[in-house]
Amino acid sequence: MARAGGMIVGSIKLDDSEIAIGEVPLTFIVDADQWLLQGQASCSVRSSDVLIVLPRDNSNVAGFDGQSRAVNVLGLKALPVKGCQDVTVTANETYRIRTGREQISIGRFALNGKRASWVCHPDETFIGVPKVISTLPDIQSIDVTRYLSGISIEQCHIQEMLGAQYLSIRNSKNETLLRRKIGICLLISVLR
16 A cells, blocks of 8 residues: 555555454564564564564453563554464454464465455455465465354354455364454356
């Protein structure tokens, strides 16, 4: 998004670049006096000096020594974290951010399914529920479960799946690895 004098003058949608500001924890590392986005939702980072921007929802934070005071980033509460920490953020979902550790690549995920060919909101609208695939070639199977607005897909009725939903991917420890707002609709054929 481009702004001039505080007004939006243009925007371009970049594929596979959704940053869920205010929806999931965002973890930033400092690099040459700049904060760089290192991870969204649950992640593990090598740096021991990070800034975790919390979701809008009332978040409970555990595993954080709390020595640094929270700061305001984009109108959201952010925690400067130093040292080797294992921070758990609980809002609508549970997220774990590990700092000062070797990065563990649990995979980057992509949503695979038939996308709506018309303009709609949310931008990512699918015909049916999309599958989740790993974008890393060395990780083909990972034990994850899909949730729609907090309910396991296996427990959802068809009418609960339709419309705008938050699709979450959780690991076997119930930690959210990905959370994205999507639209789901049915393709209805009309017979004449």
